[in-house]
Amino acid sequence: MKVQQLIRPEILRVTPYRSAREEYRGKEAIWLDANENAYDIHQNGLNRYPDPLQWELKQRIAAWKGVSADQIFLGNGSDEAIDLLIRATCRPFRDEILITPPTYGMYQVLAEIQGVGVQRVVLNDRFQLDLPRILSAISFTTRLIFLCSPNNPTGNVLQREDVDTLLKNFPGLVVIDEAYIDFADDPGWLAGLNDHPNLVILQTFSKALGLAGARLGMAFAHREIIAVLNKIKFPYNVNELTLAAAHRALDQLPAMQRTLEYIREQRQWLYVRLKAHPDVVTVYPSQANFLLVRFRHAASILRHLLQRGIVVRDRSRLPQCEGCLRITVGTEEENRLLIQALNEWELVQ
Numbered sequence: 091m092k093v094q095q096l097i098r099p100e101i102l103r104v105t106p107y108r109s110a111r112e113e114y115r116g117k118e119a120i121w122l123d124a125n126e127n128a129y130d131i132h133q134n135g136l137n138r139y140p141d142p143l144q145w146e147l148k149q150r151i152a153a154w155k156g157v158s159a160d161q162i163f164l165g166n167g168s169d170e171a172i173d174l175l176i177r178a179t180c181r182p183f184r185d186e187i188l189i190t191p192p193t194y195g196m197y198q199v200l201a202e203i204q205g206v207g208v209q210r211v212v213l214n215d216r217f218q219l220d221l222p223r224i225l226s227a228i229s230f231t232t233r234l235i236f237l238c239s240p241n242n243p244t245g246n247v248l249q250r251e252d253v254d255t256l257l258k259n260f261p262g263l264v265v266i267d268e269a270y271i272d273f274a275d276d277p278g279w280l281a282g283l284n285d286h287p288n289l290v291i292l293q294t295f296s297k298a299l300g301l302a303g304a305r306l307g308m309a310f311a312h313r314e315i316i317a318v319l320n321k322i323k324f325p326y327n328v329n330e331l332t333l334a335a336a337h338r339a340l341d342q343l344p345a346m347q348r349t350l351e352y353i354r355e356q357r358q359w360l361y362v363r364l365k366a367h368p369d370v371v372t373v374y375p376s377q378a379n380f381l382l383v384r385f386r387h388a389a390s391i392l393r394h395l396l397q398r399g400i401v402v403r404d405r406s407r408l409p410q411c412e413g414c415l416r417i418t419v420g421t422e423e424e425n426r427l428l429i430q431a432l433n434e435w436e437l438v439q
């Protein structure tokens with residue numbers, strides 16, 4: 091693969107800001123390079139800038155995921171990776187990304203903010219890729235395809251053969267957003283990373299790993315793509331508190347596995363009860379930690395839940411999602427209260 095062909099020429103020409111710390115990997119040193127306050131007045135180590143390339147954390151993630159550390163980018167949520175991928179590949183007012191609605195909203199928002207066009211090829215009625223329409227929509231200005239599997243808000247995994255066809259036939263980058271992969275039975279695409287130089291996989295610490303408040307996202311890709319993302323990111327994009335929280339999360343992986351089991355059980359518990367509700371048309375099977383539910387009277391249900399202090403996500407205006415609410419699997423108690431509130435709903439015309 092020629093990275094040159096995937097990346098904007100002006101980005102290739104940028105000389106990045108370099109921190110002196112990128113050149114020094116040791117821990118002990120007299121740090122007189124970054125104009126920090128040398129006195130740790132708050133006694134928390136935060137008087138120093140964090141490691142710009144987060145090497146220690148990347149080594150641990152690399153061992154855990156079976157990739158090499160230079161195939162990993164870490165950012166301020168996966169949203170940062172989405173933003174940088176668009177910046178790296180699309181020239182404003184010339185190039186386009188392709189998305190497959192209904193899907194995660196930030197691909198379109200971040201493209202629009204950057205003056206990048208958005209081609210939208212709606213998923214079919216099984217929420218799978220409409221391959222013929224995608225292949226005919228792709229043009230020489232399509233630089234990036236965003237796929238999401240398990241897909242938000244529909245909860246299903248995209249068929250492997252379809253994704254494989256795109257990886258083999260699309261000359262730009264194919265991004266597979268796997269924010270919810272830990273909740274799925276599907277292994278995802280990490281094992282295919284070395285077979286597809288145009289593949290980028292996004293994962294996050296915000297969902298199964300339980301650190302949404304810390305803001306830490308991961309992108310896995312060919313090392314040359316990762317090098318470009320590192321070149322255009324803010325120098326200290328992941329802060330020290332987040333790095334420490336991520337290390338603690340990696341110490342606690344068995345605990346995470348246990349909560350995954352609970353969440354999957356609770357997903358099934360909710361699925362059965364939602365399906366039995368008189369206003370429910372469909373509960374879509376989910377491989378994520380939420381359920382997409384089609385109601386006959388979604389607006390009335392939404393209002394009723396809000397009156398009970400229960401907030402769910404209205405997805406009814408998205409294509410193929412008329413009457414649909416997206417409901418996150420909560421704790422056992424929260425799920426019980428949700429079902430109780432739904433059972434007390436009465437249609438007020």
Ligand SMILES: Cc1ncc(COP(=O)(O)O)c(C=O)c1O
Nearest residue numbers: 167168169194242269294296307
């Ligand atoms: C599919 C998908 N990708 C990415 C994100 C954002 O993740 P992060 O918190 O890592 O920015 C979300 C958040 O809801 C999501 O649903």
